[in-house]
Amino acid sequence: MIPAAVRPYLAELVRRARTVHGNQLLSVFAVGSLALGDYRPGRSDIDVTVIVAPDTPEKALHDLAAALAHPAFPCPAAGLELVVYDAEFAASATPEPGYLLNLNTGPLLPAVADFDSAGAPAFWYVIDRAVARQSGLPLFGRPVRDVLAAPRRPDLLTAVAASVDEHAAGAGHLTDNRVLNGCRAVLFCRTGRWVTKREAGRAIAAAEERFEPIVAAALRSFERPRSEAVALPWVQVDEFSAWVSRAVRRPPRNGPTTPEE
Known part of the structure; x- marks a missing residue:
């Protein structure tokens, strides 16, 4: 592999x-x-x-x-x-x-x-x-x-929320990475599994129609080397980041556990 x-x-x-x-x-x-x-x-x-x-x-x-x-x-x-x-x-x-x-x-x-x-x-x-x-x-x-021990799920959810907040601030992050990191965070909270950023982006684009354009743009940019990444519209990225922040703080009731648990 x-x-x-x-x-x-x-x-x-x-x-x-x-x-x-x-x-x-x-x-x-x-x-x-x-x-x-x-x-x-x-x-x-x-x-x-x-x-x-x-x-x-x-x-x-x-x-x-x-x-x-x-x-x-x-x-x-x-x-x-x-x-x-x-x-x-x-x-x-x-x-x-x-x-x-x-x-x-x-x-x-x-x-x-x-x-x-x-x-x-x-x-x-x-x-x-x-x-x-x-x-x-x-x-x-x-x-x-x-x-290596598995982090406890409450600790992991706290870490995911902190990661989302850090990416939402934007400092030092490409806009495509901000969007796709958010997709991965939401998908983890929904499924209890870590997947690639591209897989997470495709899943969120399919599940959240209103965000499909910005996620699709992030996926296209993510195919490029870092030096050739496309700067995505900040208004749309910020709107998406705000939705991610809310989504990771209200995981599904009786939500999934990680496989180790």
Whole structure:
């Protein structure tokens, strides 16, 4: 399921992680668009989660960040988003950021190497862990479900609402991504499953006729590389975002549970 174009990069990423962490490296798995089967060059990031032993020294985390930094280790995607957790936190289902390292690096990402999760917005990490638990692709070590607990549904719904609010603010987000992220959030609240942004967009366009034009425009733009994305009409995007915000805050009565629950 991993595209051939990124397999050598992921294999080398795992090799470098093993060199740095040795026996303290427990598991590495791909998440995000790779896990959901919708990775596309020029648009997608490479998202990776790493689980290490609780007694991993901080120096090893700094060494890993240095070993994976672009351009010395060239990222073939828009960017690498890699998060490291210790095994005790990963197994806890705690709705906190909780990472030991949050690394963003690559040709289209601002470089970030953060070793302190205090004050970080939790929703990104709760959602990523939920996607990983459902669909994470193993690259090394123990299976995902052996090392990563499923977030509790109330915590996950809180995270989804926070994600919608952050995207609605618009800062740093392409308009097509704002719309399709909203589609995915609503579809999760309705079904309890994480799907690709394109699948979610098609489902919401079919179910919500009044929003079909803006969602269809977002889907067309999403087919382009990030650098060629189309700026969608802000009035329509804001109207759609307001509807999404309301929709994710009133999930169906006796709504679905995630498969892990």
